[in-house]
Amino acid sequence: MKKRVNLSLPKKSILLPITYRLAKDFNVAANIIRAQVAPNQVGKMVVELSGDIDRLEEAVEWMRSLDIEVSMNGREIVIDENICVDCGLCTGVCPTGALTLNPETYKLNFARSRCIVCEQCIPSCPVEAISTNL
CATH class of the missing domain: 3.30.70.260 (ACT domain)
Structure with a gap:
């Protein structure tokens, strides 16, 4: 376990x-x-x-x-898609690759199963679209 x-x-x-x-x-x-x-x-x-x-x-x-x-740790990363501008800055600090940009659409993809809730993406977001659920 x-x-x-x-x-x-x-x-x-x-x-x-x-x-x-x-x-x-x-x-x-x-x-x-x-x-x-x-x-x-x-x-x-x-x-x-x-x-x-x-x-x-x-x-x-x-x-x-x-x-x-x-x-x-019951927290999860939450991305507000209404605020996110898909700039990709968060992808550069994500140590597990949970945050990536789709190479065709340039839209942000979030693989929740890969996320370790290290929170490094939160301060990297210029529009504050990333937070935790707690």
Whole structure:
């Protein structure tokens, strides 16, 4: 099973080997989608966890015991087609290729299944047509 979670790490947890512990202690793979972590600061990470469902729950509880805020990622990218001008700027920052321009029509295509909700496309949109549903 896979779960995408948002982690907010307090200053005291920044230097802990969290992904190593997830793998070693819980047999849970942690694919880091996005991370903003620096010493002596609150860290933010978007991580996709995969493993046995019971072990995933144990791993989440373990992280919470370290005062790591864990929230399930239910957000999705939303594109307002009435505002979008199909400029393609968002396609250049999309790490998964979820956003592409159709080479024949030059219309923006959004493959939701490829989107990891990294939100890099949001600030790249000059007309603010891209947002999240939450």
